[in-house]
Amino acid sequence: MFNTKREPLFHLVKRIDVSKKYAWAIRIGAFLLSILVCAAVSALLTEKSMGFFFKYLINGTFGTKRTIWNLFHETAILLLVSIAVTPCFKMKFWNIGGEGQILMGALGCSVALVFMGGQSSDGVTIFVSLVLAFAFGIAWAVIPAFFKARWNTNETLLTLMMNYIAICLVNYFIKSVASSSTGTLTFKEGLVEPLGGNQYILFIIVAVVLTVLMWVYLKYSKHGYELTVVGESENTSRYVGINNKLVIIRTLILCGALCGLIGFLLVSGVNHSLGDATVEGRGFTGLLISWLAHFNPLAMGLASFLFVFIDNGSSQVSNYARLGASYPKVMTGIFFFFIIATEFFINYRIVFKKKKVKEITDNEDTISGETEPMKDEIETDKGNTKENINEEIVKEKV
């Protein structure tokens, strides 16, 4: 058997109270480190100095008025996506189908635009496309919620599959409406006009308003309380009289509605087109951001901003150094690795082996040293009690 007979060099203890200062110091440190690693990797790949990377990183984000607007606009979209999936995660409902739900919202909006655009007045078209976007988004979120609530179907895998069903449906719709199209449908009529002539401002306003509303909903409403309890422990919530099934389905309706709204805004307000890449993987990125920000809206905003900062900035770097369109993906991957790793250092503390513990381990070792296949069970029993004792000793010492 593979039973270790030595006490390992260190072991881990869960931190109970983490000070906010410490947590943020680690996160900021990780971000700076990730930027440095990105710069070093880029310097290796381009054979230029690290200054080149930083120059175009800033140039692509804060360089011109357009890039600054773009930076905040993309941040707003991403923030809205992570806000939309947050209630699900707070309920420990692993909805990785945000991508599909947004895409279905976009599809609903497009259905209205194709059949009504130019024939009805713009106001009516916008209203119908919004309603259809809501309906499609909600449908795509409620299906997994229903099966999870009723039969405890694995929601992670089901929502993952539904993402791809949504992509196929969008492709089917595009091909059946315009069989000669190259994979995207473009719309000209029945769209949301840019607010005050600025095409970026609409998303930013919607994102800020909904972020505040979601914060209030999660923190101060009864619904928010109920879904938090369901997430913490389903047995507890049943005990205090919460209807788990109702909470799951209700929360997913909210999530689906928000995703539908995002789909509507993306098609009608930003892209003016529909394709299977309309969402650009933001459903997944939003999920990562929501989880890494611990559902804190302010942290989500900051994380979205940093992500878009690296994404936009490194695509500028890749334009100037001819590194290809996939280069920003590598950089954002590195960024996420560092941020994910901070979770460990915030939640756990490493405790190194103490001297006294080692002596005991050595003694025990000689006793249980004779390894015979027949004695496997006895030996492993011993090994475990010994380890437990050691752990207790370490705990006491700490």
Add this chain to the structure above:
Amino acid sequence: MFTLIVSQAIRFGIVFLYGSTGEIIIEKSGHLNLGIPGIMCLGAVGGCIGANLTFSSGSVFLTILTAVALSMLFAGLGGALYGLFTISLRCNQNVTGLTITTFGAGVLGFWGSKMGRLGTTFYVASKPFSAPMFGNNIGSDWFSSIFLSHGPLVYLGIAIAIIVAIILKKTRTGLSLNAVGENPAVADASGINVNKYKYIACILGSGISGIGGAFYILDCTRGSLEYVIEAMGWLSVALVIFSLWKPSISILGSFIFGVLYILPNYISGVGFADKELLKIIPYLVTALVLIIISFFKKKETQPPSSLGLSYFREDR
């Protein structure tokens, strides 16, 4: 025509088979690795580098060996990274997995565009992979063209799936791995080194999945770098569910997925739109399987119970 479809379906199905066999090993250890698409991309990069490194030596065996070894190495490194984050650092598995997918797909795209600029191609290096393993004079009857006309990695994939099936079902190691995935605390208490099992499962499983990515580029597309590996990776994750976490079923399932994947290209008289609709079937069927197995709650057909949960010994 029929034999052509069947033999092509087997060939494309093998990509899913590699991916799903690797993912089954990982999921059996209680880790839902959503990074498989990215890991397959990493494997493709490794495989192409390996094939180009040694094909000039002229030895078919050496070329295949280095390609497989390097694709397993690259993919295994991805798996080790995933393991480090989810096993030792106990980070969330879905979050880590999705990051690996972004990263892996990015590396493949980045490396591919660099190769494109340098003018490096893999057509010549891919010849040993797509050439029939049993030679060209195997006859043209249906049996030979379906079963004997494939490159060596097809047979390797089936062999690996069978071996993994036997190990999981018949050996003590397989039983222990099952225990780790079902209830790591109990496995730990019974003397199984949980972390060791998890690490080996993550690295080995990722390595096997990685061969799938290399196989797709070097055999299915004959060396042209295509960026659909990510989609094929997701289909492999779907196949794991479809085959109820059993590699023996996934051999058959991979063939079915292969048929569904290539069928739209061979059907004539169907509009473009309906072909898109055909592509839904693998995902739809998988979703239905997932729902149906949750109706019955039979122990044999459920996902490993601690799938997706990190194990910390001091937790209760």
